[in-house]
Amino acid sequence: MVNRVKAAPLMRGFLMGSLLVLGALGATRVHAADAEASAAASKPEIWINVGGFSRHFNRSANYNESNLGFGIEWRHNPEVAVMAGVYDNSLGKPSQYAAVNWQPWHIGPVKLGAAIGLLNGYPAIERGGTFFAALPMATIEGRRFGVNLGLIPSIGDVDGALLLQFKMKLF
Template sequence: MFVRPSLSCLVSALLALPLAAAAAPDDAAAPDAAVSTPEIWLNVGGFSRHFDRSNRYNERNFGFGIEWRTSEQFAFMAGVYDNSLGKHSQYAAVNWQPWSLGPVKLGAAIGVMNGYPSLKRGGTFFAALPMASIEGRRFGINLGIIPSMKNVDGAFMLQFKLRVN
């Protein structure tokens, strides 16, 4: 029997990751400049632009998300949104961005999500996508690329975010 996790389960798992990382020995941690105060960012979903324009996808993917940046390289993300198929999706991920090009942080978001009928019948699956972020004092953006695969039409993804602390 497959049990679909609720958003509260996904958020709880996401919040447990930093605690586990904090419990790791200091010598096991990779060198990473910690931000002076963890940054909390909110978003209201985002927009997508699909590579295959012949399908009529929902490209206004509104919802709610939170991002907790604990260092220059790591942010923990969770949220809900209306996906490109008009279904509700939930996600929890780690945004690992070890490279930068000027103000642009580059890396990948790796985590779990659900709500796509062609993948695990809408259930939870692992996902990874290249992610770039630009963050100012109060406003930022995340830009991701969803790769085209067997059951997935690829797209560009854009999120606008607001820092609340």
């Protein structure tokens, strides 16, 4: 997913830009109109996943796009989830993540926002160590199953990708 060491400052810049955009848009939050559905959705939920899949924009790079692993997600309320997990990244290396998925915008069943947290396992960023990351995230959750869809934008030496993660609600 990353070509050179120069990507770390770009990722930090993207993180700061994402935070500024999310903060600026925070005043224009869109909520579901149905108060009863909103009250039911405010109960904490635990979700699990077995990693996910990616589709890279640079098709000639031969990235690993089957990013299997294990993750857990605690949805505290309709807007906030805490996520953590491990997976085989796009370089075929093990990665771990811990993030907050803040999704203040709701359009019907779709939640929109960003996942902001810590990630590791990419040798060209912080020598494979831990770094901050942020990416736009959309979520659709049913009674038992859900999907997270993320976007890594192509910035500088970072090859972008779409991320897809299927999940199942435990309770």
